[in-house]
Amino acid sequence: MSLTLYYAPDNASLAPHIALRRISVPFDLVMIDKSKCDQNSDWYKALNPHQRVPTLVHRDAENRDTIVREAAAICLYLDDQFPAAGLMPPTKSRERAIALDWLIYLTNTVQADLMVWNYNYRYAQTDSQKAVLRDRAGARLVDMFKTLDQHLAASGPWICGDAPNCADYFLLMLAGWGEQFGLSPLPSTNLAIRRHALACQALPEVQTAFEAENISAFFH
Numbered sequence: 001m002s003l004t005l006y007y008a009p010d011n012a013s014l015a016p017h018i019a020l021r022r023i024s025v026p027f028d029l030v031m032i033d034k035s036k037c038d039q040n041s042d043w044y045k046a047l048n049p050h051q052r053v054p055t056l057v058h059r060d061a062e063n064r065d066t067i068v069r070e071a072a073a074i075c076l077y078l079d080d081q082f083p084a085a086g087l088m089p090p091t092k093s094r095e096r097a098i099a100l101d102w103l104i105y106l107t108n109t110v111q112a113d114l115m116v117w118n119y120n121y122r123y124a125q126t127d128s129q130k131a132v133l134r135d136r137a138g139a140r141l142v143d144m145f146k147t148l149d150q151h152l153a154a155s156g157p158w159i160c161g162d163a164p165n166c167a168d169y170f171l172l173m174l175a176g177w178g179e180q181f182g183l184s185p186l187p188s189t190n191l192a193i194r195r196h197a198l199a200c201q202a203l204p205e206v207q208t209a210f211e212a213e214n215i216s217a218f219f220h
C-alpha cells in the first residue's frame with residue numbers, strides 16, 4: 001500500500017496535506033513546480049487531466065491505483081479509508097451533515113469565487129472588466145467570510161463545535177488565501193475567523209504540513 005500526494009505549496013493541496021498529516025500513515029509528497037509548468041507536463045496530465053493540484057494516488061496491496069483529484073474529494077476519501085483518524089464526524093451523525101455542508105460550500109462557492117477574484121485576468125480581457133470582476137467577486141467573498149464568522153461565533157470554536165475536521169482545514173486554507181492576496185477587509189477582521197485560524201495554525205498536523213511545504217503562518 002502506498003499514498004502519494006502531488007502538491008504545490010500553499011495551493012489547493014494544503015487541506016488534503018493537513019488531513020494526511022493527521023492520519024499519521026507514511027506517504028510520499030511530490031512537489032509540482034508551477035513555475036516550470038509541471039502541472040501541464042505529459043506525465044502529470046496522465047494522472048490529472050485537469051492539470052491542477054492536488055492529486056492523490058492510493059496504491060493498494062494488489063498494485064491497483066485509485067486516483068482522486070479534487071481537494072475536498074481527497075479529504076472525504078481519506079476519511080473513508082482511515083476512519084479512526086476522525087477527519088470527519090462519524091457517518092450518519094448530525095455533525096457529519098454540518099461538516100459536509102460547510103466543506104462543500106467552501107470548495108464549491110468560496111473557493112470558486114476566490115479563483116475569479118484573484119485570477120480575474122483569466123476571466124476578462126480589458127483592465128476595466130478585470131477591475132469589475134475583482135470588485136464584485138471581492139464583495140461576495142467578504143460576505144461569505146462574514147457568514148462563516150457568524151457560524152463560528154454561534155457554534156464554534158470549530159465548524160462542528162468541539163473538534164476540528166477537514167472543513168476547518170479548508171477554511172484555514174481559503175481564509176489564508178484571502179489574507180495573503182489582500183481581500184479588503186481581510187478575513188482576519190472577522191474575530192471568530194481569526195480565532196479559528198490561530199487555533200488551526202496551532203494544531204500539530206497543520207504545523208507539520210506548513211513546515212513540509214515551507215510556508216509560514218497566514219494569521220498573527
Ligand SMILES: N[C@@H](CCC(=O)N[C@@H](CS)C(=O)NCC(=O)O)C(=O)O
Nearest residue numbers: 011012039051052053054069070071
Ligand atoms: N477544484 C480543484 C481546484 C484545484 C486548483 O484550482 N488548483 C490550482 C492551484 S490552487 C492549480 O493547480 N492551478 C494550476 C493552473 O492554474 O495552472 C480542487 O479543489 O482541488
